[in-house]
Amino acid sequence: MATTTTAIGTTRLPDSLCTHTPNCPTASSADREAAHTIAAHPEQGWSLLCNGVLLFDDTGDLLPDGQVIAPHRPLAATA
Numbered sequence: 001m002a003t004t005t006t007a008i009g010t011t012r013l014p015d016s017l018c019t020h021t022p023n024c025p026t027a028s029s030a031d032r033e034a035a036h037t038i039a040a041h042p043e044q045g046w047s048l049l050c051n052g053v054l055l056f057d058d059t060g061d062l063l064p065d066g067q068v069i070a071p072h073r074p075l076a077a078t079a
């Protein structure tokens with residue numbers, strides 16, 4: 001039999017995809033939105049930050065653990 005050292009059962013999405021130095025704020029940090037954007041989909045209204053946070057156009061966030069942060073910044077006033 002092949003060696004079975006693979007740690008199946010502990011598989012989970014990484015909390016952070018951050019490869020920056022110094023590391024960006026974690027998703028649980030109040031500064032979470034200061035992390036770098038690693039995937040931007042403005043046509044869909046969201047961006048993925050390197051700490052795993054989904055940042056929406058309306059300034060709401062979706063954290064990697066599923067927690068939702070309500071929009072907390074005023075939208076830019078329409079001209």
Ligand SMILES: [Zn+2]
Pocket residue numbers: 017018019020023024035036050051
């Ligand atoms: Zn980063």
